[in-house]
Amino acid sequence: MSKGFATTDARLPAYVRLRDTLTARIAAGDWTPDWPIPSEARLAREFDVSVGTVRKAVDGLVGEGLLERRQGSGTYLRAPSFNATLFRFFPMRGGDGAPLSIPQSKMILRSVTEGPAEATEALGTEDVIKIVRLRSLSDQPVLFEEIYIPRARFAGFETLPDTAFGPLLYPTYFEHFGVLVKRATDEVSFGRASDVVAQQLHIKTDDPLAVICRTAFDVEDRPVEWRIASGSAEGFLYRSEIN
Amino acid sequence: MSKGFATTDARLPAYVRLRDTLTARIAAGDWTPDWPIPSEARLAREFDVSVGTVRKAVDGLVGEGLLERRQGSGTYLRAPSFNATLFRFFPMRGGDGAPLSIPQSKMILRSVTEGPAEATEALGTEDVIKIVRLRSLSDQPVLFEEIYIPRARFAGFETLPDTAFGPLLYPTYFEHFGVLVKRATDEVSFGRASDVVAQQLHIKTDDPLAVICRTAFDVEDRPVEWRIASGSAEGFLYRSEIN
DNA sequence: TAGTGGTCTAGACCACCAC
DNA sequence: TGGTGGTCTAGACCACTAC
DSSP states (O other): OOTTOOSOOTTSOHHHHHHHHHHHHHHTTOOOTTSBOOOHHHHHHHHTOOHHHHHHHHHHHHHTTSEEEETTTEEEEOOOOOOOHHHHHSOSBOTTSOBOOOOEEEEEEEEEEOOOHHHHHHHTOSOEEEEEEEEEETTEEEEEEEEEEETTTSTTGGGSOGGGOOSOSHHHHHHHHOOOEEEEEEEEEEEEOOHHHHHHHTOOTTOEEEEEEEEEEETTSOEEEEEEEEEESTTOEEEEEEO | OOTTOOSOOTTSOHHHHHHHHHHHHHHTTOOOTTSBOOOHHHHHHHHTOOHHHHHHHHHHHHHTTSEEEETTTEEEEOOOOOOOHHHHHSOSBOTTSOBOOOOEEEEEEEEEEOOOHHHHHHHTOSOEEEEEEEEEETTEEEEEEEEEEETTTSTTGGGSOGGGOOSOSHHHHHHHHOOOEEEEEEEEEEEEOOHHHHHHHTOOTTOEEEEEEEEEEETTSOEEEEEEEEEESTTOOEEEEEO
16 A cells, blocks of 8 residues: 555655645645644544654645644645735835835736747746736836746636736635746846836836846745836845845 | 744744844854864754744755755854855956956055945944955956944954955954854946045046945844945956846 | 644664764 | 754643634
């Protein structure tokens, strides 16, 4: 008897195979953040390993930020948490020290199209959906975003009603398409505003521009989104933690 | 008998107190990367806990990047590893696609002085040493750095012979002053070149500039360095991983 | 009060490395 | 071959949460 693991290399340690099996269940949408996943004792029985081995597998997923333990209550699927992107890109206070209000988001376009070379290369497909958004702080447009997602993972995205979207995109990815973004890579550079971007951001053509290119990956490390975001270089601030 | 832990809150779990005790030993410079630290069985005996508890404490320090396990050999202090900073700031290839050579570093100044407000605020002291460096790729100056370190932790830094410095600063911090940099926060913003910076970087005054402000922390999370680095915004690229 | 995760133990056997 | 870390077990007791 193969201990009930999904089809993984039997030479791997039990906790690795269990971790991968749990990851697959998360990716399949078997669990929601509202209810605890099966208890450690229950998983130990189901997979015929000791509780200690379950703990080690769960530890790994907690470390990756996929699961969250609540003592006395249970272990829960954790909703993606690194979504306060605007706060990473701009200071919370304006140049005059006044606190800015909540970031807003305006959807401008959703359509099936061909992506730019960088997007198709990052995503590994040319069959993508394009999303264009304008994000604002205190009614001032600050960030113009072009986002590309693979149609294979997001079938029908372009026909969702506008009411399905909140200010953040990643929760929508998860709730409607079961795509859970786990990590991302950002590249920050500086350029100059094109006519289109300048018009959207209410700045002048050729004004200095901060450009952030991001590739996002799901729990199984497949690329699920490529985006390019532009904002005025004046007042731009990108925070990063290095470990 | 208090199990031989350093003076920490006895209400804390054993593995936490052991982890803190080991961190203190690392910070005190008791171990070097060349020799394994005491084995898990030996630490278990010394602190009168089980091997499993030692493993959990060591796991934490491995996760923080302080220690490194080598199966069959031992557990070693890990030399700081995130030092390829130039490669984080600029692409490896020039605009023409040609690969660039190894980054070089030229020390311009070391002196005891008063730091700018940001440095004294970040470091919590006005008694600092200032370091000025110019970093180059393929003999082209690309990054101008002003670095401030607290004199209390780096007494005599300004009188070290030039031969004590390699291309990287953090190994010198550790080898001569026992300061081990564990994490840092970067803030990337946009500015314009002052006369001094422009001259060093061979660009024009008021040319667009990428500015990176970094605060670095040691293993006990005390700030040990504040630096501001400037490079031409043209060709600048900052990479960041988000989890 | 029952069930959950949190801590800790004492041992077993394995894989790997250095001598 | 001996010692190291790597995996895994089967249990104990504690702290916390929900009902």
